[in-house]
Amino acid sequence: xxxxxxxxxxxxxxxxxxxxxxxxxxxxxxxxxxxxxxxxxxxxxxxxxxxxxxxxxxxxxxxxxxxxxxxxxxxxxxxxxxxxxxxxxxxxxxxxxxxxxxxxxxxxxxxxxxxxxxxxxxxxxxxxxxxxxxxxxxxxxxxxxxxxxxxxxxxxxxxxxxxxxxxxxxxxxxxxxxxxxxxxxxxxxxxxxxxxxxxxxxxxxxxxxxxxxxxxxxxxxxxxxxxxxxxxxxxxxxxxxxxxxxxxxxxxxxxxxxxxxxxxxxxxxxxxxxxxxxxxxxxxxxxxxxxxxxxxxxxxxxxxxxxxxxxxxxxxxxxxxxxxxxxxxxxxxxx
Amino acid sequence: xxxxxxxxxxxxxxxxxxxxxxxxxxxxxxxxxxxxxxxxxxxxxxxxxxxxxxxxxxxxxxxxxxxxxxxxxxxxxxxxxxxxxxxxxxxxxxxxxxxxxxxxxxxxxxxxxxxxxxxxxxxxxxxxxxxxxxxxxxxxxxxxxxxxxxxxxxxxxxxxxxxxxxxxxxxxxxxxxxxxxxxxxxxxxxxxxxxxxxxxxxxxxxxxxxxxxxxxxxxxxxxxxxxxxxxxxxxxxxxxxxxxxxxxxxxxxxxxxxxxxxxxxxxxxxxxxxxxxxxxxxxxxxxxxxxxxxxxxxxxxxxxxxxxxxxxxxxxxxxxxxxxxxxxxxxxxxxxxx
Numbered sequence: 001x002x003x004x005x006x007x008x009x010x011x012x013x014x015x016x017x018x019x020x021x022x023x024x025x026x027x028x029x030x031x032x033x034x035x036x037x038x039x040x041x042x043x044x045x046x047x048x049x050x051x052x053x054x055x056x057x058x059x060x061x062x063x064x065x066x067x068x069x070x071x072x073x074x075x076x077x078x079x080x081x082x083x084x085x086x087x088x089x090x091x092x093x094x095x096x097x098x099x100x101x102x103x104x105x106x107x108x109x110x111x112x113x114x115x116x117x118x119x120x121x122x123x124x125x126x127x128x129x130x131x132x133x134x135x136x137x138x139x140x141x142x143x144x145x146x147x148x149x150x151x152x153x154x155x156x157x158x159x160x161x162x163x164x165x166x167x168x169x170x171x172x173x174x175x176x177x178x179x180x181x182x183x184x185x186x187x188x189x190x191x192x193x194x195x196x197x198x199x200x201x202x203x204x205x206x207x208x209x210x211x212x213x214x215x216x217x218x219x220x221x222x223x224x225x226x227x228x229x230x231x232x233x234x235x236x237x238x239x240x241x242x243x244x245x246x247x248x249x250x251x252x253x254x255x256x257x258x259x260x261x262x263x264x265x266x267x268x269x270x271x272x273x274x275x276x277x278x279x280x281x282x283x284x285x286x287x288x289x290x291x292x293x294x295x296x297x298x299x300x301x302x303x304x305x306x307x308x309x310x311x312x313x314x315x316x317x318x319x320x321x322x323x324x325x326x327x328x329x330x331x332x333x334x335x
Numbered sequence: 336x337x338x339x340x341x342x343x344x345x346x347x348x349x350x351x352x353x354x355x356x357x358x359x360x361x362x363x364x365x366x367x368x369x370x371x372x373x374x375x376x377x378x379x380x381x382x383x384x385x386x387x388x389x390x391x392x393x394x395x396x397x398x399x400x401x402x403x404x405x406x407x408x409x410x411x412x413x414x415x416x417x418x419x420x421x422x423x424x425x426x427x428x429x430x431x432x433x434x435x436x437x438x439x440x441x442x443x444x445x446x447x448x449x450x451x452x453x454x455x456x457x458x459x460x461x462x463x464x465x466x467x468x469x470x471x472x473x474x475x476x477x478x479x480x481x482x483x484x485x486x487x488x489x490x491x492x493x494x495x496x497x498x499x500x501x502x503x504x505x506x507x508x509x510x511x512x513x514x515x516x517x518x519x520x521x522x523x524x525x526x527x528x529x530x531x532x533x534x535x536x537x538x539x540x541x542x543x544x545x546x547x548x549x550x551x552x553x554x555x556x557x558x559x560x561x562x563x564x565x566x567x568x569x570x571x572x573x574x575x576x577x578x579x580x581x582x583x584x585x586x587x588x589x590x591x592x593x594x595x596x597x598x599x600x601x602x603x604x605x606x607x608x609x610x611x612x613x614x615x616x617x618x619x620x621x622x623x624x625x626x627x628x629x630x631x632x633x634x635x636x637x638x639x640x641x642x643x644x645x646x647x648x649x650x651x652x653x654x655x656x657x658x659x660x661x662x663x664x665x666x667x668x669x670x671x672x673x
Binding site: 021047048050052053055057058059060061062063064065066067068069070071073088089092093096097099100101102104105 | 471472474475479480481482486488490492493494495496497498499500501502503504505507508514526527530531533534537538
């Protein structure tokens, strides 16, 4: 289960790297964090797992000071909705220090934060606000993924010096993590592709990629939903798509998308964040520029409605991207 | 390749890195960044009488700032700059108490702090002139400086938690260092300050907050900016505060010494609130304070107070040495390639 894998990954990096310090609200035992990702850590390494007051701006700022002093802070922001309270630190401090001081310092802060809806938490505890962080110069935005081993991801991030925002969709916590093995993910074909400097992208398909007629790009929980939809479409309707799931959503490794698109000639992007000015529109722009003459149809971008996320489960479903829209849009894009 | 793949430290050990902090302790003698030579005409020789050294360093900062404003008039500089004319005693009095392994986080008005810590006039001037020989290669400019044990940023508030984080690193690594944050009265409007004061006190971080209260946040007088009492706000977090209404560098140094010693002994934050006055504009040509008020404050300016402790001969000698050294810095900086 994702929550246990994340928990184990954090414990592993805490133990193997004495520079790692974990900070966040309510993260200490016995509570162990609002989503239990940090359960047991404060008991295992008490001096480097610090539960903090409710002060997102300050704790992310503290992490900046730690990072510039040679530590590797990992900060939990309890809900991604609260990331706005630390936005100044990310935009005007953490991502600027190394560049504006001409590389005299590094500021490798990792901020991890549970994101996303589908649980009826309502307007301020359900958002996927990572879109507001995409394109911040020098910031890596990473999304937890059902197809990426979190320990591998954390080790890769700790080898680099970039500031990182790591969003963890809440609905993935209870899902298994299955990385590709011997060319397969369960019943599907699965493989990792990566370009230098990027975390790998996982490609999944139910027939060989050459036989797919649409490329679907999605991350986080949307990737899991898209995989389920694509599997049904393959079995029930013989519609075959190739799903690409990046862990690193900004800056994007565009090479796997371009390679897939050159085969399928059709692209659909899916994200849970609100529509417009989004992750998908950026990919669409990049791919339109690179593949314009070879596209079979316009690139399609699927995102949630530009609206607050209602608490009512029924109303929430009308706002957030879900399996039914994915199904119809993939069908359309696969033609 | 990702653009991120190019972001690699060039073998630089972060200023307050865990090991760098375990260094022996001595009265602060500036070791300028990147091996730049520190000019004793600007910073004084180790054997110089303390009153002379304090005056010399303030004179250095004053004349640097005045020359800088002159270069602006000449059109040689771009953007803006925030001079600290009138506040030199804070820079020199407090920073002289710090030692290698300590850290200073400054703000938009950072030239005096930087010069008092590093003595690096050429690196700073080249930086403000946008030249590649500048301390941050011309990228940071006036408000964004970095040297061993020193950083500044031009956004108010957010530097304070970073300074507290550096203090936390010092505490975790048991380095014995002190992290100092220079803020002004304007920063008391920023919420993250209070979040940080709470954590710094709660976790007993070796943090020194120096408040340079010059009475104006840009153009707005403190009476229109601040409810209640600045000292009481700090004390409300259980932080020991010393409050001085002074432009006397000796007085500031003596009070600062008590706080620095207390922090080193107890590993708990302290604050020094210094009521001072900015004798120049906020940035450039944006001063609408009453002329009479400014004229009165010139009667208490810090160099005058300290000069009274020196003989005329010594004062004139120091003035001359500082002037000659700054002339050379300006000429060298002018001749540097872009």
